[in-house]
Amino acid sequence: MQLAITSLNSGSNGNCYYIGNEQEAVLVDVGISCRETEMRMQRLGLSMRKVKAIFVSHEHSDHIKGIPVLARKYKLPVYITTNTLYRSRIDLSGVEVLSFTGYESVQIGNLTITGFPKFHDAADPHSFVVEGNGVKIGVFTDIGAPCDHVIQHFQQCHAAFLETNYDDGMLEQSYYPYYLKRRISGNHGHLSNKQALELFVAHKPAFMSHVFLSHLSKDNNCPKLAKSLFETCADGTEVVVASRFQETPVYNISCQGDIFGRTISIADITPAGEQLSLF
Numbered sequence: 001m002q003l004a005i006t007s008l009n010s011g012s013n014g015n016c017y018y019i020g021n022e023q024e025a026v027l028v029d030v031g032i033s034c035r036e037t038e039m040r041m042q043r044l045g046l047s048m049r050k051v052k053a054i055f056v057s058h059e060h061s062d063h064i065k066g067i068p069v070l071a072r073k074y075k076l077p078v079y080i081t082t083n084t085l086y087r088s089r090i091d092l093s094g095v096e097v098l099s100f101t102g103y104e105s106v107q108i109g110n111l112t113i114t115g116f117p118k119f120h121d122a123a124d125p126h127s128f129v130v131e132g133n134g135v136k137i138g139v140f141t142d143i144g145a146p147c148d149h150v151i152q153h154f155q156q157c158h159a160a161f162l163e164t165n166y167d168d169g170m171l172e173q174s175y176y177p178y179y180l181k182r183r184i185s186g187n188h189g190h191l192s193n194k195q196a197l198e199l200f201v202a203h204k205p206a207f208m209s210h211v212f213l214s215h216l217s218k219d220n221n222c223p224k225l226a227k228s229l230f231e232t233c234a235d236g237t238e239v240v241v242a243s244r245f246q247e248t249p250v251y252n253i254s255c256q257g258d259i260f261g262r263t264i265s266i267a268d269i270t271p272a273g274e275q276l277s278l279f
Contacts, residue, residue, distance in 0.1 A: 005159060136157045
């Protein structure tokens, strides 16, 4: 039994993550346009008709700007906390808006979605774990520091979208004003390569088959650098960079015990056609 996952886009220019089984799927955030969401899913051979709901992590525009049009067009319910909805100021008239609470799971067909609080400079930010077919997928981005909530859920995941936003040295030497550097690197900002790698090394479960390095800064990180850091410590986990310019392939994540009692996660990659280089 499998869950299909892909990053449709990951970065300050827009974030959108797809997780689904054979019958239904959900999107975590829609920070790219309806048109781009449709085009990227079509290139991957994914159907919007399978998507049954949108879950919102927080109100920043790179996570919500595509939601109103997409939700209306496909009549998708939007799960969003009350405080996030208030602060978002997006027009969701004509959309079914449903509130969720941290640690209270939502059932979408055979998918179980659980949100939990995290550190970020937003009204009521949440990360998510999507579970189905015995497989757990985590979406851990826009995190200032890896709190106990994040660590607890990361340890359970067969695959995870993990923020690696910036390299400390590159941020320090960047043209960004001092206040912005402090905001990014603060406890309610974003995870650095170093912070994410420490979380990965200390708390990665043996059965995690894939980690998707996500929300990389255009100015303060390098995909090759981030990937090389993680690959040296991957210990069998495949490291994938989630691009800010294009979708990743679809990875079908499953878990099966082998004769030694370990858990094996298998990924079948669906080609996305001709794609631009990540680097």
